[in-house]
Amino acid sequence: MINVTVWNEFYHENHDENIRALYPRGIHGCIAEMLAEEPGVFNVTIATLQDPDQGLPDSVLNNTDVLVWWGHLMHGHVSDELTAKIRNRVYRDGMGFVALHSSHLSKPFTSIVGTDGSLQWGDNQLEIVWNVLPAHPIAEGIPQYFILESEEMYGEPFNIPQPDELVFMSWFKHGNVFRSGCCFYRGVGKVFYFQPGHETERSYYNPHVRKIIRNAVRWAAPHKMMPGLPAPTEYIKPIV
Numbered sequence: 001m002i003n004v005t006v007w008n009e010f011y012h013e014n015h016d017e018n019i020r021a022l023y024p025r026g027i028h029g030c031i032a033e034m035l036a037e038e039p040g041v042f043n044v045t046i047a048t049l050q051d052p053d054q055g056l057p058d059s060v061l062n063n064t065d066v067l068v069w070w071g072h073l074m075h076g077h078v079s080d081e082l083t084a085k086i087r088n089r090v091y092r093d094g095m096g097f098v099a100l101h102s103s104h105l106s107k108p109f110t111s112i113v114g115t116d117g118s119l120q121w122g123d124n125q126l127e128i129v130w131n132v133l134p135a136h137p138i139a140e141g142i143p144q145y146f147i148l149e150s151e152e153m154y155g156e157p158f159n160i161p162q163p164d165e166l167v168f169m170s171w172f173k174h175g176n177v178f179r180s181g182c183c184f185y186r187g188v189g190k191v192f193y194f195q196p197g198h199e200t201e202r203s204y205y206n207p208h209v210r211k212i213i214r215n216a217v218r219w220a221a222p223h224k225m226m227p228g229l230p231a232p233t234e235y236i237k238p239i240v
């Protein structure tokens with residue numbers, strides 16, 4: 001089982017009744033439900049900004065294989081100390097990090113990938129998500145393209161490092177394009193950014209979006225270390 005922690009700032013659902021109606025168990029609850037659609041794969045823990053230690057005490061963070069993050073208005077409330085711990089878990093321990101939608105500006109995401117994550121944005125409109133790397137594990141079971149009838153427009157330039165793998169590109173009805181599914185390798189860890197998921201839209205109920213997030217969590221999980229290898233000094237000999 002992959003130990004997944006789903007973190008949500010959990011602000012909109014508590015301050016807007018329309019968003020609460022759309023996500024009655026919170027966006028984190030909706031993400032937990034989509035992970036449960038593949039039984040026996042994911043062991044899910046919920047964490048929110050309002051919980052003790054901002055939802056991620058060491059006992060939780062250090063037992064997390066993949067951290068899924070949804071934030072928007074409360075990025076600045078996440079402590080620098082927690083941000084550094086998350087980055088170190090990715091870089092040094094191989095924890096996977098999946099940043100969703102407005103988490104492009106979150107402190108963990110920008111700290112891990114190394115740029116400020118800024119982008120263009122605009123009105124909600126029809127989006128076509130194109131699968132541009134069908135052989136990638138995150139694209140497994142995803143068609144050549146799929147349509148989201150209404151989603152917040154995110155546009156280029158998207159201030160990220162050049163992705164190590166670009167899995168999805170999106171086109172928006174008013175003409176913008178956006179790198180909507182991006183993989184990054186950082187230290188010994190893996191990072192995936194995925195754009196759909198504005199809080200007033202229904203994208204997290206789309207079956208393709210739900211499968212992509214499940215695929216991303218599975219892909220981002222750290223590999224288990226092979227047991228039983230001799231210590232490096234036993235087989236690294238000077239060449240003479």
Ligand code: ZN
Nearest residue numbers: 102152198199
């Ligand atoms: Zn949004």
